[in-house]
Amino acid sequence: GENVEQHPSTLSVQEGDSAVIKCTYSDSASNYFPWYKQELGKGPQLIIDIRSNVGEKKDQRIAVTLNKTAKHFSLHITETQPEDSAVYFCAASKWADKLIFGTGTRLQVFP
């Protein structure tokens, strides 16, 4: 079945710097790739997603890039702020029934 690997597991950056989180997936038929943000004590919340017919998508300070050939996708956060501190999960889906999540990245933004 599908497997999603996520790196790094922890990431510390200075406020204002950029942060990049990378994921690789195993099933080349996967076609939907969301990113979820989980704040302390809360459930995950979708922040951005991309489908396989698009190479890049941007929403203000966050962007996601997809390389279908290499089977990897990345989350880019620019001008990081303390409120960006959270756990971030990538996921992949081939059919509409299941989402396979990565293992998560704990991002800490230091003032």
Place this chain on the structure above:
Amino acid sequence: EAQVTQNPRYLITVTGKKLTVTCSQNMNHEYMSWYRQDPGLGLRQIYYSMNVEVTDKGDVPEGYKVSRKEKRNFPLILESPSPNQTSLYFCASSLSSATDTQYFGPGTRLTVL
């Protein structure tokens, strides 16, 4: 307010004592799903439901049961809980499939002694 609710939020129980974690959504969503979150393992899907009376196994269904008798409710049942089911559980719902935005509940922290 559109939301997914779970009850209880915290539960400590003993091995073998049947329990049910309830999940309810008020958004008329067709798709609902249960995940467990464990350190270093991320979110793993337990069961999902594409619509009323339609349920299917996720990646880690052993030891769990679900039912979907009404659109809004999707309870998770542990018939005989064991310590390896100690985890943080999330229910989620979305409009019609896993590739629509999933709305997560606040989580249920379960400890099985």
